[in-house]
Amino acid sequence: MDLSFNQKSLEAASIIKASKYLVAFTGAGISVESGIPPFRGEDGLWSKYDPQVLELGYFHQNPYESWVVIKEIFYDFFGSAQPNSAHKVLAVLESMGLLKCVITQNIDDLHQKAGNTIVHEFHGNSQKMVCVDCHAHFGVDEVELTPLPPKCNHCQGLLKPDFIFFGESIPTIAYQESLKAAELADVFLIIGSTGEVMPANQVPMVAKRTETTIIEINPEPSRYTSHITDIYLKGKAGEVMTLLLENIRKI
Ligand code: APR
Numbered sequence: 001m002d003l004s005f006n007q008k009s010l011e012a013a014s015i016i017k018a019s020k021y022l023v024a025f026t027g028a029g030i031s032v033e034s035g036i037p038p039f040r041g042e043d044g045l046w047s048k049y050d051p052q053v054l055e056l057g058y059f060h061q062n063p064y065e066s067w068v069v070i071k072e073i074f075y076d077f078f079g080s081a082q083p084n085s086a087h088k089v090l091a092v093l094e095s096m097g098l099l100k101c102v103i104t105q106n107i108d109d110l111h112q113k114a115g116n117t118i119v120h121e122f123h124g125n126s127q128k129m130v131c132v133d134c135h136a137h138f139g140v141d142e143v144e145l146t147p148l149p150p151k152c153n154h155c156q157g158l159l160k161p162d163f164i165f166f167g168e169s170i171p172t173i174a175y176q177e178s179l180k181a182a183e184l185a186d187v188f189l190i191i192g193s194t195g196e197v198m199p200a201n202q203v204p205m206v207a208k209r210t211e212t213t214i215i216e217i218n219p220e221p222s223r224y225t226s227h228i229t230d231i232y233l234k235g236k237a238g239e240v241m242t243l244l245l246e247n248i249r250k251i
Helices: 003-017 028-034 056-061 063-080 085-095 110-114 172-184 200-209 237-250
Strands: 022-026 099-104 119-121 124-131 137-139 159-163 187-191 213-218 231-234
Touching: 003 187, 003 213, 003 231, 003 237, 022 085, 022 172, 022 200, 028 085, 028 110, 028 237, 056 063, 063 124, 063 159, 085 099, 085 110, 085 237, 099 172, 119 172, 172 200, 187 200, 200 213, 213 237
Parallel strands: 022 099, 022 187, 099 119, 187 213, 213 231
Antiparallel strands: 124 137, 124 159
């Protein structure tokens, strides 16, 4: 890491420490070091699987075919993932009273597993299921995932993971709480997101409108980097967040 990186990370640490309302906005990149591949990029999930399995219309017409891929990606593969040091640092920042909330595009439940208690899940959560017929909700541990497609314990209707499919609207409360936090933030961390997906990618723009300092962590520049980012820390979330916490504790 070059000198300018260390200077920038010290500057970012002092800004975070002095923040009045720190918010973290996370994307798939924060979970890569937990073994969960991102959606985009050369090893991204969408380079291996057809995203149509997460289109609402396709799911209703082809529940079995859709569920075969959904189970493979989000339950067989994601199921054993654990929080990495980046998730853990965000939990420490909450326990220090610095971090007010996490807004995440991720559905992997890793922020909650790491210990964060205020997490706005913009795209829902894979640990919850909903019946498309009677709208009953279940935890993933309460239902049988095989045989596919899984059926509702109450009405034998089709179960769907309670995360957002393409074509589905964002959960209202998560949307409203995310926008409110973005408006209140004086320091806004963007960790591991391309900024390519609407409407999630509008949340950091809302933060920027209110003179917020944007600190971005990503090994590659994103759509935010040259547009709204004030301090760009080029690197992996786990390493950079660990360094930031060390610097915060030294100040
Ligand atoms: N640390 C931090 N960032 C990383 C790391 C890492 N170790 N590895 C990769 N990244 C970055 C990539 O450079 C990229 O910018 O994470 C980002 C992953 O991009 P996407 O897969 O597009 O993730 P995201 O921006 O969260 O996608 C938004 O797209 O398919 C939908 O619902 C899905 O929530 C997802 C949404």
